[in-house]
Each structure stands twice: as C-alpha cells, then as structure tokens.
Amino acid sequence: MIWRCDLVPQYQAYKAEIDEAIQQVLMSGRYILAENVTAFEQEFAQYIGVQHGVGVNSGTDALMMALWLCNLQPGDEVITTPFTAIPTFSAIRHVGAKPVFLDLEPDTFLMNLDQLQGALTERTKAIVPVHLFGNAVDVQRIREIVGPDILIVEDCAQSHGAKVRGTMTGAMGDFGAFSFYPTKNLGAYGDGGLVVTNDAKAADIMKKRRMYGMISKDEFVTDGINTRLDELQAAILRVKLRHLDTMNARRRELAAIYAELLPTEHVRPQVVRDGVESVWHVYCATVSGRRDELLQFLESRHIQANVYYPMPMSKQRGYMAAFGADAPHLPVAEYLSHHIIALPFYPEIEIATMQTVAQAICEFYGV
Numbered sequence: 394m395i396w397r398c399d400l401v402p403q404y405q406a407y408k409a410e411i412d413e414a415i416q417q418v419l420m421s422g423r424y425i426l427a428e429n430v431t432a433f434e435q436e437f438a439q440y441i442g443v444q445h446g447v448g449v450n451s452g453t454d455a456l457m458m459a460l461w462l463c464n465l466q467p468g469d470e471v472i473t474t475p476f477t478a479i480p481t482f483s484a485i486r487h488v489g490a491k492p493v494f495l496d497l498e499p500d501t502f503l504m505n506l507d508q509l510q511g512a513l514t515e516r517t518k519a520i521v522p523v524h525l526f527g528n529a530v531d532v533q534r535i536r537e538i539v540g541p542d543i544l545i546v547e548d549c550a551q552s553h554g555a556k557v558r559g560t561m562t563g564a565m566g567d568f569g570a571f572s573f574y575p576t577k578n579l580g581a582y583g584d585g586g587l588v589v590t591n592d593a594k595a596a597d598i599m600k601k602r603r604m605y606g607m608i609s610k611d612e613f614v615t616d617g618i619n620t621r622l623d624e625l626q627a628a629i630l631r632v633k634l635r636h637l638d639t640m641n642a643r644r645r646e647l648a649a650i651y652a653e654l655l656p657t658e659h660v661r662p663q664v665v666r667d668g669v670e671s672v673w674h675v676y677c678a679t680v681s682g683r684r685d686e687l688l689q690f691l692e693s694r695h696i697q698a699n700v701y702y703p704m705p706m707s708k709q710r711g712y713m714a715a716f717g718a719d720a721p722h723l724p725v726a727e728y729l730s731h732h733i734i735a736l737p738f739y740p741e742i743e744i745a746t747m748q749t750v751a752q753a754i755c756e757f758y759g760v
C-alpha cells in the first residue's frame with residue numbers, strides 16, 4: 394500500500410537522537426513542565442522569530458488559549474476560512490464567538506482577503522487566518538485592512554517554517570497557534586501544541602491558565618485548565634526541530650517533482666504566491682473532474698489519497714446552528730470540496746512512489 398502519509402521512515406531517520414532524548418526524560422524522573430518544555434518553548438519561539446512560547450496540550454488548545462485572551466463576548470465575531478480542519482472552529486466555539494467566513498482563492502486555497510473589508514462589523518474582535526497545507530496567508534495585508542485593534546490569531550497547525558516575505562507564520566499576527574499532532578511538519582509522538590507571541594503579559598497569563606491558574610503550589614490567581622505540553626513530547630520536538638528546515642526543504646523539492654510528473658491539464662497543484670515560502674504540509678491539488686471515481690481508482694491500485702476537506706464548515710448545518718451562525722453560500726469553498734485531492738506525500742517518500750502515483754492518475758484520465 395502507498396500511504397498518504399507514513400511516519401515510520403522519519404522516526405527511523407532520527408531514531409538514535411529521539412531514543413536518547415526519551416531515555417533522558419524517563420531517567421530524569423521529571424515528567425511535567427520540566428527543562429525540556431522550557432527549553433523547547435524558547436527554541437521554538439526563537440526559530441519562529443518571536444519572544445515567547447507557551448507549550449500546551451494540542452493545537453486546538455493553542456488556538457483556544459490565544460482566543461481566550463481576546464475577551465470575546467457572546468455574539469462577538471471571529472473572521473476565518475470555512476475550509477480548514479474542524480479544530481479551528483472548535484476553538485472559536487469554545488470561547489463563545491461566532492465565526493464569519495470569507496470565501497477562498499481558487500488557486501491558493503487560502504482565504505480571499507479581497508472580501509475582508511466587507512466582512513468587518515463592529516462585533517468583529519479577531520481574525521483567524523489558517524495557513525493551509527503549508528501555504529501562507531499574507532497576514533501583513535490583514536493588519537493593513539483591519540487596523541491595530543482587532544486581534545490576529547494565526548492558525549499555524551499546518552505551517553511550521555512557512556514564510557511570507559521572509560517572516561515566519563506565527564510571527565506576523567498577535568498570536569501564532571501551532572499543533573504538533575504526529576502528522577504535522579513538526580510532529581510529536583502524541584498530542585502537543587504551542588502559542589507564540591511577542592506579548593509578555595499574554596504569555597504569562599497563558600502559562601498560569603494552562604496549569605489551573607496556579608502560580609505556586611497553593612496559590613491560584615486566574616481561571617485555568619489543565620493543558621500542558623508533555624515533557625516527553627517536548628524532548629522529542631527539540632530533536633525534530635533541529636531537522637525541520639531540512640525536512641521542509643525536501644518537501645519543497647518533492648512538490649516541484651510532483652508538479653513535473655502530474656498531468657497539468659487534469660491536476661492543478663496548490664499555487665504559492667510570489668514572496669511566500671510554503672512548507673507543503675500536504676500535497677493538495679484540484680482535479681478537472683470525476684474526483685470520487687479517481688479516489689476509488691487509486692484505491693484499487695493500493696494508493697491512498699484523501700480529501701481535505703469534503704465539506705466546508707459553512708455547510709455543516711448542525712455545527713453552524715450551534716454557533717447561531719448564518720450558512721452563507723461560498724462558491725469557491727464548495728467547488729474545492731468537490732475537486733480537491735491530497736496525494737501521498739511526506740519528506741521521506743521515494744520518487745519512484747510518486748512516479749507510480751502520477752502514472753496511475755495519467756492512466757485514469759487517459760493521458
């Protein structure tokens with residue numbers, strides 16, 4: 394079987410370093426918020442180019458912790474994309490806000506910033522741009538449109554290391570929310586997440602809130618929950634962070650190779666705008682037609698391809714009703730949900746495997 398994503402080759406590539414890091418944590422006897430979490434928070438923040446990092450339990454919690462700081466009241470609006478993983482909405486819903494959707498650019502699959510001005514109301518309190526599939530939204534342009542008072546929380550779950558005009562995703566808005574879910578460009582071997590920010594006060598509040606609002610053993614100063622980055626995962630992430638640029642560079646090389654191999658009249662890969670450095674978290678493309686038949690055909694050839702995302706959020710009626718949100722007609726998002734496909738892709742994939750995938754697609758379309 395050719396898998397959409399295979400995580401074992403990456404573990405094998407860095408096995409000695411990872412195993413050693415795990416052993417050190419196990420032997421230290423310190424498993425919660427110890428030296429690896431502190432070091433990783435600093436190292437990751439430095440990598441992104443911001444001052445503070447706050448490790449939490451997941452990317453969903455990273456978004457939620459950042460949005461919690463926006464002081465949202467029921468009915469307050471958060472502008473985002475309808476075309477993203479469900480957790481983007483889980484976090485918005487958790488803080489009680491109402492999502493407002495922009496449609497997408499049909500080629501980059503990112504939210505269409507030409508629609509942003511028209512979506513702003515006096516209830517708009519935050520914007521959550523999602524750097525989808527490793528591609529990056531121009532957050533500086535968002536700032537120019539919305540001004541200084543609306544908070545920008547970047548959803549960077551799929552964009553570790555991606556850049557716009559040299560600045561990393563996560564360093565452009567007020568907060569950057571990262572996930573370390575195992576399949577991510579920087580993936581743990583379990584759950585993990587982190588918020589980056591230049592706001593020292595905000596980082597301090599988040600560090601208290603992630604641990605029940607506690608500042609010392611018996612002193613609680615704010616509302617809080619339990620959402621801590623695990624010490625073991627932090628140790629693993631410190632190892633993998635050292636290799637992230639190499640893995641991202643390989644993803645870029647492989648994406649360029651796929652673009653050469655695939656039949657361009659039927660398969661149009663995600664477009665990356667000038668000035669943007671994508672990290673190709675997933676290799677997604679739109680196909681000319683018969684997408685679901687193609688998926689079945691590939692499966693019959695033992696090739697796993699996926700659909701991200703088969704239904705835009707604006708069409709999830711139950712969820713939308715729970716938000717009290719309108720279900721706008723978003724034609725590009727709906728088009729993409731019927732035409733998009735994610736092909737087998739990860740840094741260690743063999744070029745021969747990609748050739749097999751491309752040949753099968755050529756055969757399906759008769760080219």
Ligand SMILES: Cc1ncc(COP(=O)(O)O)c(C=O)c1O
Nearest residue numbers: 451452453478480481550572574
């Ligand atoms: C765009 C996006 N946002 C948020 C998340 C949430 O991350 P996690 O699964 O770590 O909660 C994910 C990952 O699934 C994601 O892809």
